[in-house]
Amino acid sequence: MLKKSVWLAVLCVMVLGLSGVWAQSADAPTTNELRLAMADMLRAIERATGVQTDAPEKIMLVEDEAIEGFFASVDSRHEMIALSGRIIERIEFAAMKTSPVGEKSWSPRGRTTATPPSAYAVSAAYPGWGEIHFEVARSYGLVEYPWDRCGGDAYEDWKESMFWYQYALDQAQPSCVVASCDPTGVICLIDCAIVQVAQIVLNGLKAGTDACVTHDGNVDGAEIEAAYENGLTQSSGVSDLANDLAVHDAKVDRTIRFHNELTYNNLAHHRAVIEPALELHDVEVKATLDALDQTLATEIAPRFVQLEVLEMIPRRRFIVNTMEAGVAVDATLMSVKVSKLLPDMSGFEMVEVSYVATPIAGTAGMLDVTVEMSEELQANAKLFEFRVKDVHFDGSGAPSVEHFGRTVYVTSANTYLVESARRMNAPVKRGR
Secondary structure, eight states: OHHHHHHHHHHHHHHHHHHHHHHSOTTOOOHHHHHHHHHHHHHHHHHHHTOOOSHHHHHHHSOHHHHHHHGGGOSOHHHHHHHHHHHHHHHHHHHTOOOSSSSOOOOTTOOOOSSOOOOSSSOOOOOOTTOHHHHHHHHTTSOSSTTOOSOHHHHHHHHHHHHHHHHHHHHHHHHHHHHHTOTTOOOOSSOHHHHHHHHHHHHHHHHHHHHHHHHHHHHHHHHHHHHHHHHHHHHTTHHHHHHHHHHHHHHHHHHHHHHHHHHHHHHHHHHHHHHHHHHHHHHHHHHHHHHHHHHIIIIIGGGBOEEEEEEEETTTEEEEEEEETTEEOOOEEEEEEEEEEOTTSSOEEEEEEEEEEEEOTTSTTEEEEEEEOOHHHHHHOOEEEEEEEEEEEOTTSOEEEEEEEEEEEEOOOOHHHHHHHHHHTOOOOOOO
C-alpha cells in the first residue's frame, strides 16, 4: 500500500514538472544555461564572503531532469538568468574597490564622494569601515560607503532573485521529502541534491538582505542621534535669538510710528488742497453735462429721424412711423435690409431687398411697407433694417438740409406663423 502511494506521489510530481517544461516557450534557456547561472552566482557570493563550499560543483553534477524540475515553477527563466548576471557583475565590481577612500567611485545610490555629508556641527557617527554588516553589503555590491543605504536597482535585483529561489524551493521541497521517505528506492524527478544546493544559494541571498536591514538601521540610528545632538546645540542659542528679535521689534515699531505720523500729516495737507479743487471740478463737469444735454435736445436731436416699427404680417408687411423731436414728419424710405443666414450656419449678413412703401392717407409720418423677398429668405430673416430721409426746404422752396434716420427691428415671429400667413394670405399677430 505504501509503495503504491509513493509511486502515485512521484507520478504527480513528474506531471507537474513536465507541464512546467511544456509551458516554456520555444526559445526558453537550456538546462545547461540554468545550471551555469545558478552555479556562477553561488561562486560569486562565496567569493564575496570568503566562504568556499563544494555546492557550485554539486550543481554542475545534478541531473538535467532535476534542474528542469526545480525551475519548472519559475515563470520567466530568462529574467532569472539576467538577475544572476547582474548580481555577479555588481559583486565583481565591488571586489575591485579595495580602498575605502580615493577616486570617484560607483555607488548604487548615485553618490560619488568619499566624504560623508555634514550640514550641522555634529556629524552622524555612521558605521565604520570594517563593520561586519556594512562589509557584507558592500562585498555584494549593495552599498559603497558607510553612510549609504541599500537601495536602487542593485537591491531590487537581489530581492527579486531571492523571491524566485524561495518560490522554487517551496515547490520542490515536498517532492524531495517524498523521495527521501520512499523505502523502495524510487528516484523522484526532483532530486534532493538540487534542493540542498538551492537552499545554500538562498541562504547566501538572505545574508545580503539581512546585512542590508541591519546596516540601514545603523545608518538611521546614527542620523537620528546626530539630529538630536544638533537640536540641543541649536537650542542653546534660542535665548540670544529672542533678545535680538526684541531689539529688532522695537526698531520696527519706532519706524512704523514715524511713518504713520508722516503719512497722516501728508494726507491732511493733501486733503486741504484737493477737496476745493474737486468741488470746483464737480461744478464744472455738471455745467458741461447740462450744456451738452441742451445741445442734444435743441441741435442734435432735431436733425435725426426717429423710427417706430409695427409688424403687421410676419416678415413681410410693416407700419413705419417717422418723427423728429417727437413731431411726426413725412419721411422717404430709402432702403430695407434683412438678415440672411450664412451657408455654414455660423452667422448672418445683411442684404438689401425690394419693397413697396405707401404713405397712409390722413396720418402724418406713417408708411405702409411691404417687403419683397424669396420664401427661403423670408423664412429665416430675423433682423430688418429701415433707413429713411427727411428733406427740409428753405423759404424759396429749395432743399436746404437733409435729416436721416435708421433703426433695426427684430422680429419675434416664428417660422410656423410666417408659413401660415403666406398660405392663408392673412395677417397674424406679432409673436412673443
